[in-house]
Amino acid sequence: MRGSPHFSVIRRCSATGARLGLLRTGHGPIETPAFMPVGTQATVKALTPDELAACGARIILGNTYHLYLRPGHHLIRDMGGLHSFMGWNGPILTDSGGFQIYSLAAMRKITEEGARFRSHIDGSYHTLTPELAIEIQESLGSDIMMCLDTCIPYPSSPEEVRRATDLTTRWAARCKRSKTREDLLLFGIVQGGMDPELRRLHAVQLQEIGFDGYALGGLSVGEPKEKMYEMIEATVPALDTDYPRYVMGVGTPEDLVNAVALGVDLFDCVMPTRNARNGMLFTWEGRLVIKNSRYARDSRPIEPGCGCYTCRNFSRAYLRHLFISKELLSYRLNTIHNVHFYLSLMEAIREAIFQDRFHEFKKRFLEKGEQK
């Protein structure tokens, strides 16, 4: 196979599958492994683009399902595309909408043609086809588009898994055919349920069609952690080493470190942002639940030494007060810290790979959290 014109592996860990890569997009390059904060409705909840950048974000994710329903992809296209609309000038990856139709829509019916569903907002009927998924994403102008896939519950019967995986393959081919913009990348999504053999087979089939990168979908859907890692381990060796690999919707800091060791390059997850709004803060020493009364008079920042705006300016006592008082500022300050933590973790991972000490980094991180 030829190498990717958009991705280069720069360094490889000598002890694990981890690699440091460079992914080039229409809105600039990003180093991988990278984590994408989730900007569902054209905003990473509670943050401005400036704050995102200050937290270390280089690429963010947008949700096709949400933006299609509201405000609509034609409106965003007419306003100059998603970057211009939301004021984010870095790369954007958009998902295909398949997972949200599965998890959010009021009704869902899958046919060969596409996914018929009812909007969770107003109950209106829609059909998302592979062609429409690409049209929407091209209208948004996302730097990296995802093929429409079909998602299934965990557990599912072997027949169900097989049928959904085969349909995902045919939809992927239709996505590729309907793509018109050369400047945007398109990733395929490997499905296959929790069947390692089917995962490998699907990876091969998608590579025969040929995409700019490959995602692992249908993980972190309720299966045991070991199953998830097993699926990643089964799939990655079947993927061309010259293309980026993306595990969708994953995960905890520990998940990221483990998946990087298995050769994964890209991640997205609502965990840092959603948990922040619920008052759960990540630190290198573990997690901190800010409403805990032990913090009522704690004048220290969330994490002493942390360079985020929140830690540079506010005490745990103040953050606890804001959270208990349900003040809007609480959600923002907590989100800034968690996003900064996730992106600092990715930076530390990249640095460790670059210096070929990732194996040691991983060991220490998983044992007790690495000191910064």
Place this chain on the structure above:
Amino acid sequence: MRGSPHFSVIRRCSATGARLGLLRTGHGPIETPAFMPVGTQATVKALTPDELAACGARIILGNTYHLYLRPGHHLIRDMGGLHSFMGWNGPILTDSGGFQIYSLAAMRKITEEGARFRSHIDGSYHTLTPELAIEIQESLGSDIMMCLDTCIPYPSSPEEVRRATDLTTRWAARCKRSKTREDLLLFGIVQGGMDPELRRLHAVQLQEIGFDGYALGGLSVGEPKEKMYEMIEATVPALDTDYPRYVMGVGTPEDLVNAVALGVDLFDCVMPTRNARNGMLFTWEGRLVIKNSRYARDSRPIEPGCGCYTCRNFSRAYLRHLFISKELLSYRLNTIHNVHFYLSLMEAIREAIFQDRFHEFKKRFLEKGEQK
């Protein structure tokens, strides 16, 4: 009477009662007329202190009632005072809690001793006395403290008004006697319902006790606008011209301009912040309701030429989308614009007084809004 050691009138308008003043506090001087954004629970809702300063805020207001109940004034004192706790290094004025007990508490009983009430948060019983109001405010370390006053509904009977006003006088004397911190200013609150003669009398009585400034309380409580102006007009001439005058809880941009013309120096109001969260935005051309469908594809900022962060970065179309989607960022971006508008208006008022063209400014502003 001697002049105030904390306040100087620098310029007087030749055609109205407006004046440009300098009020010196323990956290720096502020020019008046000034507007104070309301930071009820140790945060101006949705904004960081940095954003407040960038919006032009020089002094903010905190609510004694809320901070006493949560997180408690002893906690804030132990965390270094309100400035340190919330990260705002400019002047802070705190109200006395009287109005919130009147408007928010689950139960209220006024005696000579003080105001007995039940918390709106947890139903617990409390008694706020004049002495406790000062103790709380001294613990918070607010630069300007307010005397505890008794608030009455509009309309009230003459006896009720008289009784409440007399009690406010006795409480004011107790507040002054219990004050221990020389570095903090204490303002009296003129009551008197909608009785001009009683307002004048009360102003005289409070000045006999002697305070660092004088507020007009019990206005903007449902009375017709003309009544409010009538009360301001009745009271101001009874107040020593060398002391700052503060109309509490007022008001619309038009109210501010009119009250400045009557000689008022200080204002606070939740209108810019609360209306922002409800999607109502102030501009020099009038008000703009952001959810209106006419803005769906409007690529202009809220107010072309406005220097606020929101207008420099985001379109009406995007702000409408955020508001309709109930995104946290909506409340913040709208608040930034409205606070910036109010503080720009005050700056324009001060500039107009300085150049002795306030009368013309007022005329044009009230006629059709002044072009920036």
